[in-house]
Amino acid sequence: MRNALNLMRSRFFAPFFWTQALGAFNDNVFKNVLLLLVTFVAVPRLGWDAGLINNLAAALFILPYLLFSAWGGQLADYRDKRQLIIALKWLELVTMSCAALAIWMDAYALLLGLLFMMGTQSALFGPVKYAILPQHVQRTELVQANAWVEMGTFLAILLGTLGAGILMALGGNQAHLLIGVTLVMVSLCGLGAALLVPPAPAQSRGQLKWQPFRGSWQVLSNAWRTPRIFRALIGISMFWFLGACYLTQLPLWTSHVVRGQAGAVTMLLAAFAVGVGLGSLICARLSAGRLEVGLVPIGAFVLALAGFDFAAHPALGTGINTLADLVGMPRFWWMLFDLTLIGVGGGLYIIPLYTLVQLRSSDEHRARMIAANNILNALFMVLSAAFGAVLIGVMGVTLHTFFASLAAISLLTALVCALLQARPMMRISIFVLVHMWYRLRIKGLENIPDEGAAIVVCNHVSFMDALVMGGASPRPLRFLMDKPIYESPWLNWFFRMAGAIPVASERRDPKGMRRALDLVSKALQNGEVVMLFPEGRLTRDGHMNEFRRGIELILRRDPVPVVPAALSGLWGSWSSRYDGVPFKGMPRRFRARVCLSFGAPVASETATRKSLQASVAALKINIDHRASNKPFKEPVVLTEPDAATGQEKRQAEPGSVER
Template structure:
């Protein structure tokens, strides 16, 4: 992954750095002050914000169309050449300290960034495997925010230098970073165009067309809206941070820098935690958890009592608890934002049609620009409406994000439950998975596995990169303690016709409905727990399902759970005391078989082979002196 991804990561990170560095230089130049404590902002900050919003609104669709129709490798190089040209022009503006000219080049840099934005995300699925997408998006997100932080802090630092040296340093930084980004872009792997439609492109009508296509993608629009909410949160937090530092710490640049570091550090931690928890699969449940964490952390920030301090008193505040409570609160908000955003970007990439992916990401950038504009209006309203107060504004923001998290949790509880169950299974077992990429990324499929214990469904459900519907015995399904959970996760109860006439037919109809909706259904063809640890003969229920819906069948082999208290080893399951903790469990998925192959002895043979492979790994790890230690 490193060789395929590193050039793109550094290319986009260097571009994001130059964009934010140039914007901060414009602000400092407009203030005509070397001190970051000057808070008489004037109209220039609004123009600098417009330098981000307007290009994203107008030109993101162009970037999406170009990204779908041109080789993204060549397009990125051309865009980096454009960035270098803009940097050279901005260098002249800095030399003459001309704020108006610098604003023009900031708009041009925004234009270049708007064209590049959809491309950097649309290229990831062409360079990375589906199991690498979450990690790739996490790194891109971290690179973007670290570049934002570095650009702001370096500009603030240079503002304290002697004027002549500061001008030279700014010029060299702009051109040097742009040149380095251009050089790195030549190492980005080839990414051929995916759109083969030979329709004419009308640049001035592209915004309308891209938005119309995005609104028609009903399964994509909620994810796009979720990303826009993320940028609304980020913009509001940065704006309120500026106001807070102005009010509580007399505009201390050191306070602003440290709290900005806390937020960006939190976003990075949240992004990497998302990649870790996802373990190669898309965990949509992290979106709800991230929103809940960000909302709760915002309310915690709002609860902090105000402490008015002069810039000279700020050093003393560093040793007090108030400032570090703020630091911790901003970091928690950032962690929640990172957990929230990474799965949404991945979801847009995975659900977008390949030939329109860049255009859909262009639409995402347009929605993001609108969200940033709304955030600026929100901040302006807070400034105008003094009765609300800063902490009231932060509390209102926290409540909004909490509502988003609660609504997501209530509308889609399965992903969150799956994530929590998988985390719980990781606590009790040391798991090893192989071949999860064999489960199709889209469309219906059956997952067939040997049945060892009552924990099998939880292990399989957590290991799958997609949510699973699973068949289970009717008596267990009707358990008064667990029935609510089985209903939420969509379990399908099945019983014999002798005890419940018509039950098998209803269960098959439910399975058929799930498959026709494009879901993945898991079943144990043995029909019962193994009594001796070996695979029993497959029953005919699988043939009945495939006769109605001939979908791909993914074989799987599970090992390591025989001997647990949830298996029939040494007595009936769940009637013994647990005798081991953190046992090694292996699960191997095989290549999908066609419905015709699955209805032959080949499927049972493949499941036995996969189980033998998993058994061999578990046994080898048990005998390994290193593993035992």
């Protein structure tokens, strides 16, 4: 929470947050006021066809995303993003001023044209919205920033929808005046916030060309050539497909199943929007400043399970239920809970995908990747309208079947994501479980390199060490482990999924060590991070054993940086040898304090098993001291052999790690 508040106070994020939130609020006030005016005023007065006009309004809002997104991506890549945001906020102010005048004059045809202008402004703002964040916030703050943006957007959508209904309920010229004042004042506030956004210089150079169809095809082709980014874009668009389906059919669900009125629709929409906000913040909390793609399939599973439960709700009576009636019905609160869970799943699902696109896109093409995302989103939202029209309008399926089909699509999405991100999903699941079982404190995560090969070495206290390390690391770790444990019939599938590397003792298998070293070398050459416990066995008395020569053999073949790490707090746990035999009796020390500290990377040229053992020992003594807040002795100092005696000089004071 402290990090989140610091971000919201930052001049590099807060002005932009309020700029986009106020813009989203204004867009939804205008869009919903327009739909209400057309449906309840223009159609009866002018004799327009309600279905035709509503579909025309939807097309006028979506069409600019197909026409201008690619051009907006070029603008955001080739121009200073701050200047572009200010120009777009001026466009919003002009559009909303014209809208206020059109509402006052009952110029409904002009309002439809202004809806196209508003869609154009949103289409051009979209690429800037996510492309500017990596320039203004640190990499470790990016997930948190995306969470705030997503939460602010959905809450602004909700408040804009509510605000439009409240303003229209006033009726007459008074309502028209207040609507116009609201649109203009909110635009002015957004412009003021935009003026406070710091500069964000262009990331690339190029010639601006507005080629509506060719430009859109080109940005989609560029995204297609980067498979990992394109898969993320498809995943984001799938979220908007599902979200559009839910939000479009909720009024019909309220009428046929809830048997409620407009207030019930508002409560259902609020539950979904609040859920997305909560899911976004939970995602930021679980991610701890890093990209956690393992949350994507978990979020999709939550979407699916909550969706199936929501689709199973029976009708709430046969008559019309007032809002007071619904508040007293447990089944209605259950519906709200399901929709909140659907939103939470959506937040967990969408934030890592946006972050992945931001981090994996090059600086020169990031905005155009976001533009490709907006184009796909628009296409999937059109597809969602067609999907609903075919299933409900043509095939005549019930609403329960329709929402169950959405849950089935969510489940299929979850399974695909789980297959593509099996190891990250397992890692974040372990991370959550470890945090539930222990009060884990982690220090020095920034010492694990963001990219490239590295080795992490740590002391070995319990059978939980690998789970704690794997869950805490910002990158997937390849573990070395004893071959008989690896070949356990009950857990072998788990170890294989985790990418563990089996090591057999030279007595059992003379060639086993060489095979293990070959696998380690292959992993390092592929740029992975390998984790090992150089002691080779669990401690029997809580103190470190001597590091074995395996680490030196690995570094001799593949000289990569080595990150020392130390664990404290697991000695005496159920999975340690505290009682002689691990897993003896009942589990104990639930919610025990466990500390994990990563030290600065050590260059391979200076890394020996003795120096690495000293580094790990120093880290361990430091975190032991912090945990107990008691004086401690200096770490063991290992030196070169004494020239006179040939014996290694070492200090082993009582209480030291070598006791």
